[in-house]
Amino acid sequence: MSPRPRFCPRRAMPTRPLPPAVWACGWRIIWQRAGVVAMPDGLSAAHVSDRAVTAAGVGFGCASLGSRIGATEGRRALERALAAGITWFDVAPAYGDGQAERILGAFAAAHPGAITITSKVGLAPRPMGWRGALRPLARSAVAMLPQLRGLAATGRVPARLPLGPETLRQSVGASLAALRGAPIDRLMLHDPDPADVTRPDLLACLTDLLREGRVGAVGVAGSTAAAAAAVVLGAPYSLVQIASSPFDPAALAPWLAGWRRAGGGVVTHGALGAGGALARLAALVARPDTGLRAALAAAGYDDGPPRTAAAAFLTDYALAANRGGICLFSACAPHHLEALAARMAAPRRLADLMPVLDRLNLMSATGTTP
Numbered sequence: 001m002s003p004r005p006r007f008c009p010r011r012a013m014p015t016r017p018l019p020p021a022v023w024a025c026g027w028r029i030i031w032q033r034a035g036v037v038a039m040p041d042g043l044s045a046a047h048v049s050d051r052a053v054t055a056a057g058v059g060f061g062c063a064s065l066g067s068r069i070g071a072t073e074g075r076r077a078l079e080r081a082l083a084a085g086i087t088w089f090d091v092a093p094a095y096g097d098g099q100a101e102r103i104l105g106a107f108a109a110a111h112p113g114a115i116t117i118t119s120k121v122g123l124a125p126r127p128m129g130w131r132g133a134l135r136p137l138a139r140s141a142v143a144m145l146p147q148l149r150g151l152a153a154t155g156r157v158p159a160r161l162p163l164g165p166e167t168l169r170q171s172v173g174a175s176l177a178a179l180r181g182a183p184i185d186r187l188m189l190h191d192p193d194p195a196d197v198t199r200p201d202l203l204a205c206l207t208d209l210l211r212e213g214r215v216g217a218v219g220v221a222g223s224t225a226a227a228a229a230a231v232v233l234g235a236p237y238s239l240v241q242i243a244s245s246p247f248d249p250a251a252l253a254p255w256l257a258g259w260r261r262a263g264g265g266v267v268t269h270g271a272l273g274a275g276g277a278l279a280r281l282a283a284l285v286a287r288p289d290t291g292l293r294a295a296l297a298a299a300g301y302d303d304g305p306p307r308t309a310a311a312a313f314l315t316d317y318a319l320a321a322n323r324g325g326i327c328l329f330s331a332c333a334p335h336h337l338e339a340l341a342a343r344m345a346a347p348r349r350l351a352d353l354m355p356v357l358d359r360l361n362l363m364s365a366t367g368t369t370p
């Protein structure tokens with residue numbers, strides 16, 4: 001993992017009052033660094049890693065900044081995340097229709113040394129053309145009718161770049177320019193073909209980028225097969241990023257255990273969104289024949305409507321399944337960050353979640369999971 005990230009308690013004041021759970025989380029990380037309270041997972045202040053400086057091992061996903069979320073609202077979301085103690089920010093050239101790196105770069109410039117940035121190479125935004133002008137209209141329409149979100153995202157599938165040393169260097173140069181000079185603490189190959197992960201020309205280029213200090217660490221963000229190829233190879237890779245939810249429990253795969261023990265980083269995404277885990281679990285909970293409502297209640301998730309309980313459970317699962325790693329979340333809406341901060345403040349163990357996981361396993365074994 002990159003040794004560079006440093007903790008900086010200097011924070012810009014948020015534009016709106018933050019909910020108490022968010023403040024509590026931000027202060028907790030400051031106390032942890034000051035040695036007043038214990039670090040998560042028994043980390044000592046002397047063993048400060050990227051994970052220790054970002055609250056509760058949580059990273060903020062910037063995929064929607066510039067597309068689903070406008071630049072101004074995106075900037076507010078970044079400020080709120082930082083105030084909550086989150087210092088790990090995940091971005092890519094393709095995110096936000098090509099706008100996310102620029103939005104994050106302006107934010108990083110206002111908080112020098114306070115955040116760490118992961119960017120990627122391999123996918124590029126498709127030119128929006130005249131549709132770019134309709135983006136603000138589309139945002140308002142989606143805000144009023146969230147069912148239109150899928151439609152608004154149509155045509156946003158990024159283009160796959162033909163990977164080669166030249167492309168890598170050009171992409172890193174463009175990212176550094178968009179990030180306004182903020183360092184790329186980690187560079188990931190973005191959804192690569194597993195065969196590309198071990199290509200000698202790409203490995204040589206990644207090693208050169210590391211040696212030149214253009215990037216702090218390199219990894220692979222994509223399919224389980226691509227991540228496994230990086231884990232088998234090891235150096236120059238030092239971290240992998242994969243989807244993880246109870247429907248896709250890749251973070252618990254035995255082949256990651258040795259990687260973690262050897263100091264390899266594991267980042268997960270898709271706790272609620274990618275793959276539709278929240279929609280899927282909420283639909284299952286709503287079905288009386290699944291017994292999932294009772295299982296959630298048995299695990300302590302009996303407050304509020306089924307979707308809220310399902311979101312809380314999935315967030316806790318993501319954090320518990322990747323203890324010691326980083327879990328990425330998109331929480332641009334203030335109430336989503338507040339919900340996330342509440343989960344971060346009271347982490348659960350995987351064992352606590354067993355009533356629900358057992359039920360899902362049973363359904364999967366009997367072929368009743370849709």
Ligand SMILES: NC(=O)c1ccc[n+]([C@@H]2O[C@H](COP(=O)([O-])OP(=O)(O)OC[C@H]3O[C@@H](n4cnc5c(N)ncnc54)[C@H](OP(=O)(O)O)[C@@H]3O)[C@@H](O)[C@H]2O)c1
Nearest residue numbers: 061062063221269270272273274311329330331332333336
């Ligand atoms: N291949 C890759 O490398 C890859 C793939 C996918 C994602 N990622 C990274 O991971 C980040 C997170 O993506 P994800 O798919 O994992 O997103 P996620 O955190 O699972 O969130 C997805 C959606 O859930 C909403 N949400 C957040 N909290 C909620 C709650 N309590 N209740 C209901 N809805 C809630 C978010 O809304 P708001 O944001 O509006 O609050 C967002 O629309 C991305 O931004 C990106 O940085 C990487």
